[in-house]
Amino acid sequence: MVDIVLIGINHKTAPVELRECLAFAAEEAEEALRRLVGDPAVREALLYSTCNRVELLMAAENRDGALAAGRGLLAARNRLSPELLEGSLYIHENDDAVRHLFRVASSLDSLVVGEPQILGQIKEAYRQALRAKSSGVILNRLMHRAFFVAKRVRTETGIGGHAVSVSYAAVELGRKIFGDLAGKRVLLIGAGEMAELAVEHLLRQKVAEILVANRTYEHGLELARRFQGRALRFEDLPAALTEADIILSSTGAPGFILTRDQIRPVLRHRRNRPLFFIDIAVPRDIDPEINRLENAYVYDIDDLQGVVEENRQDRMKEAVKGERLIDEAVVRFRQWREGLEVVPTIVALHRKLEAIGEQELRRTAQSRRWAEGDVEAARRMLAAFINKVLHEPTVFLKRQGHRTDQTVSVDFVRKLFHLDE
Numbered sequence: 188m189v190d191i192v193l194i195g196i197n198h199k200t201a202p203v204e205l206r207e208c209l210a211f212a213a214e215e216a217e218e219a220l221r222r223l224v225g226d227p228a229v230r231e232a233l234l235y236s237t238c239n240r241v242e243l244l245m246a247a248e249n250r251d252g253a254l255a256a257g258r259g260l261l262a263a264r265n266r267l268s269p270e271l272l273e274g275s276l277y278i279h280e281n282d283d284a285v286r287h288l289f290r291v292a293s294s295l296d297s298l299v300v301g302e303p304q305i306l307g308q309i310k311e312a313y314r315q316a317l318r319a320k321s322s323g324v325i326l327n328r329l330m331h332r333a334f335f336v337a338k339r340v341r342t343e344t345g346i347g348g349h350a351v352s353v354s355y356a357a358v359e360l361g362r363k364i365f366g367d368l369a370g371k372r373v374l375l376i377g378a379g380e381m382a383e384l385a386v387e388h389l390l391r392q393k394v395a396e397i398l399v400a401n402r403t404y405e406h407g408l409e410l411a412r413r414f415q416g417r418a419l420r421f422e423d424l425p426a427a428l429t430e431a432d433i434i435l436s437s438t439g440a441p442g443f444i445l446t447r448d449q450i451r452p453v454l455r456h457r458r459n460r461p462l463f464f465i466d467i468a469v470p471r472d473i474d475p476e477i478n479r480l481e482n483a484y485v486y487d488i489d490d491l492q493g494v495v496e497e498n499r500q501d502r503m504k505e506a507v508k509g510e511r512l513i514d515e516a517v518v519r520f521r522q523w524r525e526g527l528e529v530v531p532t533i534v535a536l537h538r539k540l541e542a543i544g545e546q547e548l549r550r551t552a553q554s555r556r557w558a559e560g561d562v563e564a565a566r567r568m569l570a571a572f573i574n575k576v577l578h579e580p581t582v583f584l585k586r587q588g589h590r591t592d593q594t595v596s597v598d599f600v601r602k603l604f605h606l607d608e
Contacts, residue, residue, distance in 0.1 A: 200276070209264050235309055250280065368393070374427050385437075398431060399411040432461070442470070443474045
């Protein structure tokens, strides 16, 4: 049976400096795949390169030869020393390699468990392999099973349903206050990375408008343009506070930029419409005394971190359910791989035809009220018929000289007769 081997590094085994050295751009990945499958030890190959991992997945004619080819390919990047690389590499084979891929695609091996981006990155890696013509029967099947398993893990567990980033947690808190953020106006004070991440989450909630106020007007204008929002000058803040429903602040100011005395008259003008403050700045931007005002809600970074930690624990509990789904999928894929051997396929084909024949024989015998002797005679005739019908396909499968052709032929037969259902 062809081996499945995986070799790589990730955020757990290598620092970012090493991961950067091994990163592949799309064009480089395709060229690397063509070189890999040019090695006689490697039948099929796939490579995925993200900020947190670089991994080579191979269907190997020769396990040791494929691992040597994979090591050589990685070491050739930026002329890394074998010693530096070897200390960070991990290797998985067969069931362990399949399980690792399923866990990666399902985001159980991610830095943030449950994050959705990795599946899209794996799908893009598969498209690269198809363009490079480096994926065949085995990896095609394996990747489609990985996509199916990842979908099951996401839909049948709560792994992606809990906020585990501060910016996402802030938006989730906003949803709890308002019930629905659609149609709400959001005011960003500050235009840093945290604010940008929060905007991405807010846009998915279909907020009506995003206002951006920044001390450097040009920076605020740049962020507002990127998200089709409206930039404000800092002196326009008082009027904007009356318009907004959610204020998200993340400046580097040394003290409060919004105080209780500033917000009290704003609330009177709003006529009891609630105002939600998310303060993700350290030191804090929002005076916590504002929380004492009616219809004003203030959450700071500590409040959000508590939500994040609680939700991270919830995700880990849900991850256990995902591991069970993956264990089941690994067994099913192993059974499919074993079925790619000629003998199991021939046996399965005989059994399927025998089961169909027996069913039809019983139906006919009952409707015609055949005697037991007639049924046995018909059964013997049916067995002889099946053997003769399957003789030529059996000879064809056994005579396939080239392993790749044999695998393709066996896979075709199994699909043609639905032997894996």
